[in-house]
Amino acid sequence: MNRPKRLLVANLAWAHETVARNPGFFRDLTRGQNPHVLWIGCSDSRVPAETITHCEPGDLFVHRNVANLFDPDDDNSASVLEYAVRVLKVGHVIVCGHYGCGGVRAALLPPDPGLPHVNRRIAPLCALANTHREALDARASEHERVDRLAELNVLEQVRQLRANPIVRQAEPAPLIHGWVFALDDGRIKVVTSGYEADDAMTCTTAVHSVA
Numbered sequence: 719m720n721r722p723k724r725l726l727v728a729n730l731a732w733a734h735e736t737v738a739r740n741p742g743f744f745r746d747l748t749r750g751q752n753p754h755v756l757w758i759g760c761s762d763s764r765v766p767a768e769t770i771t772h773c774e775p776g777d778l779f780v781h782r783n784v785a786n787l788f789d790p791d792d793d794n795s796a797s798v799l800e801y802a803v804r805v806l807k808v809g810h811v812i813v814c815g816h817y818g819c820g821g822v823r824a825a826l827l828p829p830d831p832g833l834p835h836v837n838r839r840i841a842p843l844c845a846l847a848n849t850h851r852e853a854l855d856a857r858a859s860e861h862e863r864v865d866r867l868a869e870l871n872v873l874e875q876v877r878q879l880r881a882n883p884i885v886r887q888a889e890p891a892p893l894i895h896g897w898v899f900a901l902d903d904g905r906i907k908v909v910t911s912g913y914e915a916d917d918a919m920t921c922t923t924a925v926h927s928v929a
């Protein structure tokens with residue numbers, strides 16, 4: 719049996735099992751979606767959003783690309799954010815990177831002439847690596863440099879999302895969270911929580927109103 723055929727057989731099994739567990743499951747799906755989370759993750763096959771968070775169809779609105787990058791000038795990224803925030807009114811946007819990310823590693827290596835699209839796409843990541851060159855070079859191994867840049871990358875995407883007009887103009891604005899998934903134990907590290915950012919913003923507002 720070829721691979722696509724195997725996937726189709728698995729799909730049949732999944733549909734049967736799902737309806738056996740919950741007879742109303744697919745009827746509910748046809749009524750529309752109401753996800754509370756926009757997930758921006760890496761395309762890496764080892765980091766499937768729903769699987770690693772035990773989510774079901776309907777739980778996550780998902781955008782995945784190489785190295786979980788959010789580019790406000792790219793209609794692909796921006797349209798996902800726009801729809802998630804303005805139509806679905808998600809309360810949370812989670813940027814989830816992962817350790818051992820090939821896209822992040824590529825940003826630390828000379829450009830591969832055979833991958834022009836990837837090179838263009840990760841250009842901002844290369845710039846971020848240059849900004850943090852000294853701190854990254856201080857890391858003992860390539861592996862550690864890649865993992866640190868994966869964290870810095872998530873923080874940078876979070877910063878861009880928090881500054882984005884679509885997010886800022888939303889009422890209420892969704893909280894933006896930065897996570898990194900570890901391939902070696904399957905756990906997620908929170909590098910920045912939307913709740914902390916919210917607290918920080920509240921404190922800043924309070925200081926301003928006192929002043």
Ligand SMILES: [Zn+2]
Nearest residue numbers: 760762819820
């Ligand atoms: Zn990756």
